[in-house]
Amino acid sequence: MGQTIIEKILSNKSGKKVGTGDIVVAAVDFVMGQDGTSPLAINAYRAMEGQKLFDPSRVALVIDHSSPSPLEGVSNLHTLMRDFSRETGCKMYDIGDGVCHQLMLESGNIGPGSLVVGADSHTCTYGALNAFSTGVGSTDLAGALISGKMWFKVPETIKFVCHGTLPSGVYSKDLILFLIGQVTADGATYLSAEYTGEAIGALSIEARFTISNMAIEMGAKAGLMEADEKTFDWVKRYGGSGFTAVSADPDAVYAKVLEYDVSGLEPQLAKPHRVDNVAPLSELAGRPIQEAVIGTCTNGRLEDLRIAAGMLKGRRVSPDVRFIIAPASRDIYVQAMREGVLETLVLAGGAVVTPGCGPCVGTHNGVPSDGETVISTANRNFKGRMGNRNAEIYLASPATVVASAITGQITDPREFVSR
Amino acid sequence: MEFKGHAHKFGDDINTDYIISGKYKFKTLDMNELAKHVMEDLDQDFYSKITAGDFLVAGRNFGCGSSREQAPLAIKYAGLSAVLAKSFARIFYRNAINTGLPVVECDTDQIEPGDELTVDLAAGVIHNMTRGITIAVKPLPPVMLQILNDGGLAAHFRKYGEFKLDQEENDGL
Ligand code: SF4
Numbered sequence: 001m002g003q004t005i006i007e008k009i010l011s012n013k014s015g016k017k018v019g020t021g022d023i024v025v026a027a028v029d030f031v032m033g034q035d036g037t038s039p040l041a042i043n044a045y046r047a048m049e050g051q052k053l054f055d056p057s058r059v060a061l062v063i064d065h066s067s068p069s070p071l072e073g074v075s076n077l078h079t080l081m082r083d084f085s086r087e088t089g090c091k092m093y094d095i096g097d098g099v100c101h102q103l104m105l106e107s108g109n110i111g112p113g114s115l116v117v118g119a120d121s122h123t124c125t126y127g128a129l130n131a132f133s134t135g136v137g138s139t140d141l142a143g144a145l146i147s148g149k150m151w152f153k154v155p156e157t158i159k160f161v162c163h164g165t166l167p168s169g170v171y172s173k174d175l176i177l178f179l180i181g182q183v184t185a186d187g188a189t190y191l192s193a194e195y196t197g198e199a200i201g202a203l204s205i206e207a208r209f210t211i212s213n214m215a216i217e218m219g220a221k222a223g224l225m226e227a228d229e230k231t232f233d234w235v236k237r238y239g240g241s242g243f244t245a246v247s248a249d250p251d252a253v254y255a256k257v258l259e260y261d262v263s264g265l266e267p268q269l270a271k272p273h274r275v276d277n278v279a280p281l282s283e284l285a286g287r288p289i290q291e292a293v294i295g296t297c298t299n300g301r302l303e304d305l306r307i308a309a310g311m312l313k314g315r316r317v318s319p320d321v322r323f324i325i326a327p328a329s330r331d332i333y334v335q336a337m338r339e340g341v342l343e344t345l346v347l348a349g350g351a352v353v354t355p356g357c358g359p360c361v362g363t364h365n366g367v368p369s370d371g372e373t374v375i376s377t378a379n380r381n382f383k384g385r386m387g388n389r390n391a392e393i394y395l396a397s398p399a400t401v402v403a404s405a406i407t408g409q410i411t412d413p414r415e416f417v418s419r
Numbered sequence: 420m421e422f423k424g425h426a427h428k429f430g431d432d433i434n435t436d437y438i439i440s441g442k443y444k445f446k447t448l449d450m451n452e453l454a455k456h457v458m459e460d461l462d463q464d465f466y467s468k469i470t471a472g473d474f475l476v477a478g479r480n481f482g483c484g485s486s487r488e489q490a491p492l493a494i495k496y497a498g499l500s501a502v503l504a505k506s507f508a509r510i511f512y513r514n515a516i517n518t519g520l521p522v523v524e525c526d527t528d529q530i531e532p533g534d535e536l537t538v539d540l541a542a543g544v545i546h547n548m549t550r551g552i553t554i555a556v557k558p559l560p561p562v563m564l565q566i567l568n569d570g571g572l573a574a575h576f577r578k579y580g581e582f583k584l585d586q587e588e589n590d591g592l
Contacts, residue, residue, distance in 0.1 A: 023562050025582045036445055040488050043448065048576035066445045073446040121486040121510060137488040137514035139572045147581040151562065185432050186480035190509055219483060219508060274432065361441040380484065382436040384460035 002249025004157040005224045006192040009132040009246055013115045020253075022154045028058075029114045030107075031144045034100045035063045036361075037119035037137070039077045042084050044142035054148030056089035058109070062100035063093065064356040070364040098329030098355040101125045101297040104133075105209065106331055111235040111243030112227040117144050122297050122379065124220065127193075127212035128205065129235065130227035130246055135216065155221050156255035157192045157248075158183075162199035164263035169414035171307075172207035173299060173377065173397035175199070176214045177268040181278025182258070189219030191255055194248060199262045200225060205234045206303040213298045214379050217275040267412060269375075270395040273383040281400065284410045291366060291374040292317065292405035294345075294398050295326030295358040299377035302332045302341075304398040309341040311402045311416045312348035318408035323350040324366045326358025362387030375404045420521065420540040422500040424472035428532040429461065433477050434484035435511065437461050439493040441485075453489055454496035471498040474538065476530050478504065481522075482511025491515040501538055503527055503545070516563045517572040524557035 001019070003011065011017050013026035033041050038061050053059050061081050069075040085092035093103050101122055104110055112130035116123065119141040126133035136150065144150050160179060166172075180187075193215045200208065208225055215223025225231075227245035235243060267281040294300065294308050305327065317323045325345050327333040333355050336342045342352060353359075359366030360378045367387035368374050374386060374393045381393035396404070399413035406416070443456045458465040458475075475494060481504035482490060491514050494502060501521040505528075515522040521540055530536065534549040538556075545554040559567065562584050569575040575583070 023584060025584060036441070036485075036487060039448055040492075044573055047573035050576075065441075071446060077445070077448070119486055121484065123486075135486040135510050137486050137510060137517060139488060139517035140513060143572055143576055143582060146576065149582055151582050151584055153560070153562075185483055186506065186508070189480060189506065219480065221509060363442055363445050380434075380436070382434050382484065384440050384442075385436050387440075387442045389460040 001253065002251035004192065004248050004252045004254065005130070005194055005246050006132055006157060006222055007154060009113060009115055010152060010154050012113065018154050020154050020156050023151060024154060025149050025151050026115060028117050028144055028148060028150050030104070030109050030116045031059045031141065032100055032104055032116070032118035032123065033061050033141055034065055034120050035067065035078060035081060036065045037141065038081050040138035041119055041141040041145070042080060044139040045145055048142055048146060050142065050146040053088045053090055053145050059090035059145060060104070061085055061090060061092050062097070062103055063095055064099050065361055066363040067095040067354055067356040095356070096330055096354055098332070099297045099300065099357055101213070102300070102328035102332070105129065106238050106329060108235065108238040108240035111240045112231060112245045113243055117141065117150050121216045122213050124215045124223045125209055125213040125297060127215060127223040128208035128225050129231055130225060132222050132224065134221050155190055155192045157194055158188050159194045159196065159254045159257045161257065161259040162195065162197035162262050163259065164199055164261040165202060166199060166262050166265060169399060170265050170267055171397040171399060172203050172210045174265055174268040175262055176211045177270055177278050177395065178265060180214060180217050180276050181268070183218050185217065185274065185276040186219045188215070191220055192222040192224060193218065193220040194224050196226060201228065204303060205230045206301045209301070210298055217379060267397060267400050269400065269410070270381050272381055272392040272394065275380060275395065281410065281412050285412060287410045288373065288408060289321060289375045289404050289410060290372045291322045291324065291368050292401050293324045293359055293366065293374065293376040293378065294401055295324070295328065296360045296378040297328060298379040299398050300326055300328030300332070302335050304377065305332070305336045305341050305345070307398050308402045309344040311399065311413070312344055315348060315406055317349040317405040320408045321405045322366065323348070323405045324359060325350045325352045327352070327355045330355050359386055361385065375401050375410065377401050422472055422538045424470065424474055424500060424536065426474050426476045426530050426532060426534045426536055427468065428530065429458070429475070429477045431478035432480045432483055435482055435487050435490040436484055438482065438490040439487065444487055444489040450492045450496040453493045457493045457497045466497055469498050472500045473498065474536055475499050475502045476504070476527050477502065478527060479506045481507050483508035486510045488514045488518060491518050491520040495520045503530065503538070516566055519567070519571040525554050529554050
């Protein structure tokens, strides 16, 4: 019987052929923790009487969620991480380096066939590089830090086949929001997702990251794609090598196969307060917004900033809108600076914050006030997510966010974009 | 393990941001402090309504969203003895077992807010004393049971130094 991508990776990493429902203990290639989860993982490591890391060169800690620290409590937790990194010899990414997931994608350590665990739910992002990567909690992470292994139940897979071509002004973010709306927030719980079809193949690797990033918003354990030339180009650019593509067998068995033609898709938004509360833009156009955010591990990449700058050249955002930009990594920040992208955004009225999570999770950097509406490129719009339960959050593509920032109300980007 | 208490009921898709908001979880590792803010964005006075031993009862997909382990810990430290839900998100489910918070999959439509319950984990059964009915519990997967019986994953590692999960027992899951 044929195997899905995740069955193959888990077979390779556990040293025997496995199938759906099997419990496996598999070797992990890389382990990552961020500042919201690592302190508890360090506690758990001590509770487990951990003596040393399985391999310090395969472990990274990242300060990105509250970065730079806004509070003394946070500062102390950051110091705990720095001390742990010194003690164990693992890699430490500190303030200004960027969002953990972007840093992992840029590390060269992760590529086709890799198995990665991260103490952050959006670790599934690396699925776009044909890696099985998934989010775990702090105690599981500590187990991986010590043993270099993790236990998994081999999941069934739901396959999304996307045909056609995305129209101009419609992006991978619109596509994944649409798919989440179709299957709902728990439509893929305990399942792996595979995204395939010519519409996926046509996307840049950065646009693919956006799709795999949000696999968790349908409850999935992984959001996998096949590897192609773009995948290997990306890995090579960051010095990675020695990876082998893992493809699903033609006779692999799926829990479900869902096929869509994306050619007629219009821009999509997730409405408050659920990511699967999705509507096409035409139903929402005209709603006033007060804050617009470009950034996060979903859409803070160079391609996203370029789209924003392209639309804002010679324009300004509405005086009634606060426009916040958080580049996803130092590398992206520098590139955007060199290309003049940041200059355009800042002259248009934007405020650039430290590379990292920015205002995504409500710790600082743009907490909305009571009764305000935010439009953001992030992946979650739960009540209180950005630090105020009395604010509303809409999720959209960078183009939709920028179009809305210009007019001060939810606006179709196709009025501004020509591709 | 048998628990007795009253039901606090919530709906479907309760995410980890609702269980414990990001703005608190970054501040401290003091779980007693975090516990005071449990479910605050849905019910501002929730913490003060809890009597030790009570149950958190919810619908589908409980614990979706982030991987924060502060979520099961905040529930535990708030004095709640278990979470009863129709289904759980996978990271939350693992985190709960790893940190020793019992999570019980069952038909929660048979429980109303304030109902008095006893939950017998060993026997796998819930008695709804208020309504005089018995509710069946979906058994925990053997691998989870093994970790729970070892006293959580940290205790498991103290004992074995690695993931020592009996494959044979887990076949047929
Ligand atoms: S950007 Fe937002 S979703 Fe991504 S890792 Fe940071 S807090 Fe999480």
